[in-house]
Amino acid sequence: MKHPAFFKQFLITICLTFFLAPNLEAQTKRIKRPKSSVGISSVDNYVRNSFDLYDKVYKYDGYAAAGTPLDDDDIDVLEDALDDLALISESAPDILSSLDGQNAFKKAKATLQINKANKALKYSVKTAKELLAGEREREKDDDDSSESNENSDEESDKNINNDNSNDDGEEEPSNVSDGLEVYSKYDFVPGDKILFFDDFSQDFVGDLPSKWNTNGSGAIVKLNKVEGNWFELKAGYRLYVIPDINELPEDYTIEFDVLTSGLSNQTSSGARLHIVLSDTNAFSNGKTHYAAVTLPLGQYAAFNINAYNHFNGKGGMINSGLTADIRDEVKNQPHIAISVTKKRYRLWVNEVKYVDIPRFIEELDVLNYLKFHLYGLKDGEERVFIKNIKVAEGGVDLRRKLLREGKISTNGILFDSGSANIQPQSLGIVRQISQVLMQDESIKLNIIGHTDSDGSDEANLKLSKDRAAAVKEALVNIYNISADRLTTDGKGETQPVGDNGTTDGKALNRRVEFVKTQR
Template sequence: MFKRASYFKHALAVLVLLCFIPEALSQTKKIKRPKSRVGISSVDGFVKESFDLYEKVYKYDGYAESGTPLEDEDIDVLEDALDDVSLLSDNAPDILSDLDGENILKQGKATLQINKAKKALTYSIKTSKELLLGERKNKEDEGDGTEKPSDQDNDEELSNSENKSDDNQVGDSNNTTNTLEVLSKFDFVPGDKLIFYDDFSQDFIGDFPSKWNTNGSGELVKINDDSNKWLRLVSGRNTRYIPDIKNLPEEFTLEFDMLTKDLNNKTSSQSYFQILISDNNSFDTGANFAMAEIPLCQFIDRGIIIENNINGKREIRNEIQVDIREQINKRNHISVAINNQRFRVWINETKYVDVPRLLPENLTMKSIKLHLRGMDINKENLYVSNFKVAEGGIDLRQKLLSDGRISTNGILFNSGSSNIKPQSFGIIRQISQVLEQDNSIKLKIAGHTDADGTDDANLKLSKSRAEAVRRALIDVYKIDGSRLISEGKGESEPVGDNSTAEGKSENRRVEFIKQ
């Protein structure tokens, strides 16, 4: 949260002072405070406090423009405001990570409001400094970067669009946001043949999950009001966590959610979370392996480490210089794609690792191993959930063109809703590329659910999810809507066993069928 006791003290001082000062003379291009809330507490708090401070600075700027000198009290308040606005600016939230799980329209609205608040803060910092130095007189027309930024009220348009739409809407064609731009370029494509899935729904809290093995310890936990069960990993020099997979294909993808808690500025520089692909199912690394280590250190910038061993000999070890300290403190979705020797890693929608020859050539890899090291297990925690491994992840475009249809469970939605999760856009992007290449192609998009819930509810949900995918193709990728139709099948055409987590995951799918 951005509220601090000092803010209330300074805000009260400013309000008392401003009650006795007349309105400033005419000013132009004032940034307008957003009229509606986003509904996300961290975003709404940041925007409110940003504009509270901005309006105080803006009013003092009016005095400078009108030639009214600042009194000593005014200068004291401005100095306090400058301290507060600088601190608030430093604590601006990371949009993509803070908005994870929200629908696309809400992400877009929040992005616009945060960008507007950052613009207000930039103006406030610069103007406060110039006012305190006596450099802020008659600069409006000098073209030196001190002119007050204009405001287009895009957030009002997006808000109106959001109010008129339902959960099926993924975006508004007139309001393409930074968030949608990132999603439209996301290129991870999950495999289409499920090998392993575990959301721990069939295990009890406090137990170690039945479909995993370890040489250390760990337990399933619930975290606050989150509906997921999470596997808490224990840090150890050689402790590893291995899902029950016997052999891995040459082409596969791995996805899971990762959550850290209580990392702080003292978190060790040697604290890493390792994802390792190995040639054996034992607890050692194996003679042939490839791995990526995600840094958890907070007090210095540590990069992502990549390493391999080929026939017992290390050929690659390198540190990719990226600062993800803020990012790693939030809930993240990790995606890994293995295509023969190629090894790629995404954290949320950003690709951090792409090494063309990290794995050994022409050798079947047998296991995925997770490893946590360097963490103080009495204070710090790391959890994983929704662990999914699938064969494929190659190129759905050729398959759709050659077979005339594809079925995928890689398009994910928030539980019980039609809000598409951001990590699903790699598949939707490939579908759009097929449609862009051949303008004659028309597609039917069919949604399917598992058997949880009533028939009627599942039919309605499957229809809305298929329509959400259709709207994503239209709104994000600008495909002509007349070329797309959507329908829902509910739970009527299962391909897996609805009594197991894997079967349910297989049944929650979207089909694309050439017409």
């Protein structure tokens, strides 16, 4: 609800206060948003919404500390924030019931994050009211108490995140993506024929990965808070890393995870990760043809995602900056997904599609190489790593294939390592399956899980069954498919379709089948 006359009066008061109060105290130390999700949707939503509003209020508190007056739009934003804060606060009591039945590890992590969110909300309510009334003046001990509490929170968070055990003896998921419900409308569908896959598990730490080339440097590293091996890219002028791919079809998808370290408000506005499709494996954008998209890494402002192409030795039709604010995403291990369907090019960061250009690839069958180029970072301070690079032919509409052939097999539904936790970026496929079931209510499906050969036969059989059950649960709970239309099974490692001695083969074997059953 708006009160124009009332807030115009306050606007005058605010302006006078900011300009005539030189002793206005400094802005409070920032409460840091939790870096990872809990895995309980109500808790994750509560924490995310609390910090989204906190960020808004904190920004305007910074204006007050700098002596910058608020304008009418600022007043509206703060007033709306207060309304939203009231709604979020009302949901707080219900969240505690979501912890019932959870293991001790998850309860501890959820409690910590709820406490942080409550502290952020308390600050936001108090500060928004004071800003609107032109009375923003914090007590002298705000900074000290905030810093002390923040340090305590960070230490607790660190202790919890370093504890990899729980009551059930299962490892908690380590990804920092949002919960599955956020991805329920995600429409990316990965290709179903793997052309290239590398998680760097077969490479030695310190070496350049065996299936890549570069004209500079780069090495496999391990990190203390995330699993597995990561490929650290080195920033530099005309410095490229190129996976061993020499032919790309007309329809294909590219996926990879990004991890960053050391990015801050001091990171250059020119810091970018370039993803290049090229006509040559030389260390340049291309000889005659190329198309590229760049992801911004700077943190002090929201920078565009840039897209540009070049065909037949001259500048192409596209050279654009696409509005985006992915600052939080690039600091929280985003999943990047790209779909090329003939001339059409689409790019997602996590669940959000930022690029969708119908004729970005101006000529077909000329771009056969993928390249990464990192530029604009401070050596040794700002770092970028990539992992789980997958290039696959297809990305076709699985709905028609299921209806036509009565079954499909896909390795595009990904799970956390050794776990039945579905990675949220896989829900594009699950969504398509749900659409088939919604279209024809007579269809029933058997969902069958398969694993690679890592681990014992018994463990893999159980894991394959659990993964099939997890897919069923997603169809029922996210897309409201009736449970009695779905059965599940698991075959473990008994029916491989690829060589379990290779990374590519293992990726092929980790798959889920959907088979139509008798009506």
